[in-house]
Amino acid sequence: MALIDLENVSKVYDHASKPALDEVNLHINRGDFVFLVGASGAGKSTLLSLLLREEEASAGQIRVAGNDLQRISHRHVPHYRRGIGFVFQDYKLLENMTVWENVAFALEVIGTKRSTIKSIVPQVLEAVGLTGKENRMPHELSGGEAQRVAIARAYANHPAIILADEPTGNLDPTTSVGIMEVLEAINRTGTTIVMATHNEEIVNSMRKRVVELHGGRIVRDEENGMYDSALYFPDTETEQKSRLEQTMRAVREINTVVTSSMDAVQSAPAQELLADDDPDEGVARLARSVHAGRTGRYGEAFAPAEETLTWGTGIIPAVSEEAEETEEAAQKVAVPAPPKPPIPPTPPAAESTDTDTTDAHTKEGE
Ligand SMILES: Nc1ncnc2c1ncn2[C@@H]1O[C@H](COP(=O)(O)OP(=O)(O)OP(=O)(O)O)[C@@H](O)[C@H]1O
Numbered sequence: 169m170a171l172i173d174l175e176n177v178s179k180v181y182d183h184a185s186k187p188a189l190d191e192v193n194l195h196i197n198r199g200d201f202v203f204l205v206g207a208s209g210a211g212k213s214t215l216l217s218l219l220l221r222e223e224e225a226s227a228g229q230i231r232v233a234g235n236d237l238q239r240i241s242h243r244h245v246p247h248y249r250r251g252i253g254f255v256f257q258d259y260k261l262l263e264n265m266t267v268w269e270n271v272a273f274a275l276e277v278i279g280t281k282r283s284t285i286k287s288i289v290p291q292v293l294e295a296v297g298l299t300g301k302e303n304r305m306p307h308e309l310s311g312g313e314a315q316r317v318a319i320a321r322a323y324a325n326h327p328a329i330i331l332a333d334e335p336t337g338n339l340d341p342t343t344s345v346g347i348m349e350v351l352e353a354i355n356r357t358g359t360t361i362v363m364a365t366h367n368e369e370i371v372n373s374m375r376k377r378v379v380e381l382h383g384g385r386i387v388r389d390e391e392n393g394m395y396d397s398a399l400y401f402p403d404t405e406t407e408q409k410s411r412l413e414q415t416m417r418a419v420r421e422i423n424t425v426v427t428s429s430m431d432a433v434q435s436a437p438a439q440e441l442l443a444d445d446d447p448d449e450g451v452a453r454l455a456r457s458v459h460a461g462r463t464g465r466y467g468e469a470f471a472p473a474e475e476t477l478t479w480g481t482g483i484i485p486a487v488s489e490e491a492e493e494t495e496e497a498a499q500k501v502a503v504p505a506p507p508k509p510p511i512p513p514t515p516p517a518a519e520s521t522d523t524d525t526t527d528a529h530t531k532e533g534e
Pocket residue numbers: 181182184187188206207208209210211212213214215
C-alpha cells in the first residue's frame with residue numbers, strides 16, 4: 169500500500185456551490201517528492217488540509233501510513249499530526265519565541281526529553297544553515313531564514329511526510345533556491361514531500377512528479393513533470409505570461425548552454441553536460457536558471473534515512489483504541505539523538521544583495 173492513498177475523495181465546503189475536490193484518486197509512495205500544481209482555487213490547499221486532517225473529506229477514503237482519516241477520532245488527531253511536518257507560505261513561527269525555542273517547542277509538545285532536545289535543535293539548525301541565529305526573534309529574520317526555521321521545526325522529529333503549501337510563495341527566486349535545496353536534501357533522507365506551488369520555474373527545474381489539479385480534479389499526474397500554467401487551461405492573462413516566460417526560458421537556456429559549453433571546454437567532465445535531463449540535478453538546474461550559482465550547501469547535512477531510523481517518532485502508524493490509551497506513555501519514550509551531520513561548507517560571497525544565502529555562515533557566532 170502507498171504511504172498516502174486517496175480513493176474517490178471529494179470535498180464540498182459548507183455553502184459552496186461546487187466541490188473543492190472532486191473524486192480525486194492519488195497514491196504517493198514513501199520517499200516521493202510531489203508537486204501539486206494548478207491555478208488559484210484548483211484545490212491544492214484543500215488536498216493538503218485533508219492530509220493534515222484539518223478538514224474532513226465529504227466522500228471517499230484517505231489513508232496515510234495506514235491511518236484511515238475518516239475514522240480517526242478527534243482525540244487522536246493531534247497524535248496523528250505529530251507524524252507530519254507542515255510548512256506554510258507565511259512561516260507561522262511563534263513570534264514570542266526565539267529561533268531555538270521555535271524548533272525546541274515542536275519537540276517539547278511530542279514529549280521529547282530535554283537532553284535530547286538540546287542535542288537535536290543545534291543539529292537541525294546547523295543542517296538548514298542557521299547556526300549563529302539561535303537567539304534571533306522571528307521579526308529579526310529574513311523571509312528565507314524564517315522559512316528555514318519553519319522547515320527545521322517541521323523536520324526536527326524526522327517525520328515520514330512533509331506537506332508544504334507554497335513554501336517559496338513569499339520569497340525571491342534566489343532565496344527560493346536555498347529553500348528547495350533544503351527540501352530536496354530532506355527528501356533524500358527518505359521523507360516524502362508534497363508541495364503545493366504556482367512556481368513554474370521551480371517545478372520545471374526540479375523535474376519531480378507533478379500532479380496538476382483543475383477545478384478540484386486531477387488532470388495530470390506525471391513523473392519528472394513540467395508545469396506551464398497556460399498549457400492546459402489558457403486564458404488571456406496566463407497565455408501572455410506564458411509566452412513571455414517561454415521567451416525568457418529560451419533565452420536562459422541559450423545562456424546555460426553557452427555557459428556550460430564554455431565550462432565544459434575548460435574543465436567539466438563529459439557527463440556534466442547531460443545533467444539537464446537528470447531528475448537528481450533539480451536544485452543545480454534551478455540555481456542555474458535563476459543565476460544563483462553554487463548549490464549543495466545543505467544536501468550533505470542531512471543524514472540518510474538508514475542512519476536516522478531511530479531519530480524521532482516519525483509517522484505514527486494506524487492505532488487501535490488501546491494504543492490510543494497508551495499514547496501518553498508512548499510520548500514519554502526517549503528520542504535518541506541523531507547522528508551529527510557534517511558541517512556544510514561555507515558558500516562564497518553571494519553576488520546578490522540578499523543576505524539570506526550567506527548570512528547564516530558568514531555571520532556565524534554573532
Ligand atoms: N474554508 C473554505 N470554505 C469554503 N470554500 C473554501 C474554503 N477553502 C477553500 N474554499 C474553496 O475551495 C476551492 C479550492 O480552494 P483551495 O484553497 O484548495 O485552492 P488552491 O488551489 O490551494 O488555491 P491557491 O493557489 O489560491 O491557494 C476554491 O473554490 C475555494 O474558494
